[in-house]
Ligand SMILES: Nc1ncnc2c1ncn2[C@@H]1O[C@H](COP(=O)(O)OP(=O)(O)OP(=O)(O)O)[C@@H](O)[C@H]1O
């Protein structure tokens with residue numbers, strides 16, 4: 415069983431869509447897979463996944479210790495399971511992200527893969543999933559701002575002792591100003607000092 419945190423740094427690069435597509439693909443290969451929407455403040459997975467019949471509970475209630483993890487699992491027709499976060503602000507305020515490791519403990523035995531869809535930037539919703547995962551998958555777009563932010567995430571993950579399993583370059587359209595795969599992967603691996611002001 416492996417828990418992957420799907421992370422980026424910069425927002426809107428395709429973390430949620432990647433988690434969903436990767437989760438669906440793994441499920442279709444017969445691997446028991448669960449996605450947990452850890453973006454408890456700006457939850458989006460629920461708007462892009464079709465579940466068979468939605469449970470009454472979300473990750474918010476699990477993190478508020480109101481229900482068990484199992485009570486918040488939704489099933490999809492293609493075999494993938496998902497624990498969604500709700501769009502409720504009150505639910506967000508009552509959720510304690512630090513309970514995420516307990517949530518995982520309750521479900522790890524049931525799955526081959528768990529994908530943690532994380533939040534953008536540096537917050538509990540982006541950092542705690544990295545803290546509790548086995549490995550990190552970084553999502554970038556083929557442009558410098560996205561890659562510089564992803565590099566920061568790589569440094570943070572590595573400082574927590576987590577390996578970055580790979581970098582996914584998403585939304586490549588083939589236009590001239592896009593960075594190539596070699597550059598994207600290379601920049602995300604190599605020597606950002608943390609002191610640069612960018613550029
Ligand atoms: N490969 C793709 N091709 C076309 N559109 C895409 C692709 N990947 C993502 N998108 C679109 O880009 C937008 C952002 O994607 P998504 O919500 O997955 O990003 P995110 O990194 O999870 O964002 P956030 O930081 O807000 O959580 C969405 O409208 C999504 O449908």
Ligand SMILES: [Mg+2]
Pocket residue numbers: 429430431453458531532
């Ligand atoms: Mg997202």
